[in-house]
Amino acid sequence: MKRAKGLFIVFEGPDKSGKSTQARLLADTLRGRGHAVLHTREPGGTSVAEGVRKVLLDPALTIDPLAELFLYEASRAQHTNEKIIPALKAGQIVISERFTMSTDAYQGAARGLGLKTTGTLNKIATSGLMPDITLLLDIPVAEFDTRDQGRELDRLERENAEFRRKVREGYLKAAKADRRAVVLNGKLPADVLQKKIVQLVGKKL
Numbered sequence: 001m002k003r004a005k006g007l008f009i010v011f012e013g014p015d016k017s018g019k020s021t022q023a024r025l026l027a028d029t030l031r032g033r034g035h036a037v038l039h040t041r042e043p044g045g046t047s048v049a050e051g052v053r054k055v056l057l058d059p060a061l062t063i064d065p066l067a068e069l070f071l072y073e074a075s076r077a078q079h080t081n082e083k084i085i086p087a088l089k090a091g092q093i094v095i096s097e098r099f100t101m102s103t104d105a106y107q108g109a110a111r112g113l114g115l116k117t118t119g120t121l122n123k124i125a126t127s128g129l130m131p132d133i134t135l136l137l138d139i140p141v142a143e144f145d146t147r148d149q150g151r152e153l154d155r156l157e158r159e160n161a162e163f164r165r166k167v168r169e170g171y172l173k174a175a176k177a178d179r180r181a182v183v184l185n186g187k188l189p190a191d192v193l194q195k196k197i198v199q200l201v202g203k204k205l
């Protein structure tokens with residue numbers, strides 16, 4: 001999809017890898033420099049998509065993998081069309097926590113639905129919109145258990161370590177195939193990561 005204006009930045013990474021932390025820091029920095037920034041997240045980001053998010057992350061529900069995939073894509077279609085594309089058209093910087101690469105890693109790789117299927121549906125849901133830069137925060141599987149202990153886990157976070165291993169591998173594979181993706185060591189201190197990220201994004205501005 002051709003786009004004249006705006007910049008689309010996506011944070012990706014396994015659960016608790018630091019996406020929200022880094023997205024917030026980056027949004028603050030860019031706003032401080034006078035940029036108009038839309039900071040948003042998936043699944044969610046609109047009323048409809050936040051409704052879908054509730055279903056997707058509800059630990060009480062058992063969701064068929066294919067149904068799960070379609071729910072993510074439904075949420076993404078609404079979010080992309082209602083929020084992301086209009087903001088980019090208005091020249092804003094959009095920062096999204098998660099986007100299509102999450103579906104490749106979780107549904108394509110970890111659930112085993114395959115990258116061909118997720119790739120096709122991602123393209124349809126986004127009308128082909130792709131991030132200008134994807135920042136993948138990579139953490140070892142064991143790191144999950146050391147962060148945010150005591151917080152209630154959502155449906156996806158209740159999956160086992162084997163699932164998380166597949167998610168991580170799926171992410172690394174997807175990032176390798178995407179020339180606009182950068183893999184960052186999510187175990188670095190947050191302020192060190194932030195500096196690296198500001199540098200990387202600065203090159204795109």
Ligand SMILES: Nc1ncnc2c1ncn2[C@@H]1O[C@H](COP(=O)(O)OP(=O)(O)OP(=O)(O)O)[C@@H](O)[C@H]1O
Pocket residue numbers: 013014015016017018019020021022147148186187188189190193
């Ligand atoms: N670089 C870091 N090193 C160590 N801990 C971190 C780092 N960045 C964030 N954390 C901590 O890890 C936890 C998860 O961070 P955060 O909520 O930013 O991750 P997330 O990827 O958005 O998680 P989720 O997938 O649940 O949305 C928080 O307790 C946060 O303070």
Ligand SMILES: [Mg+2]
Pocket residue numbers: 019020021097
């Ligand atoms: Mg988060």
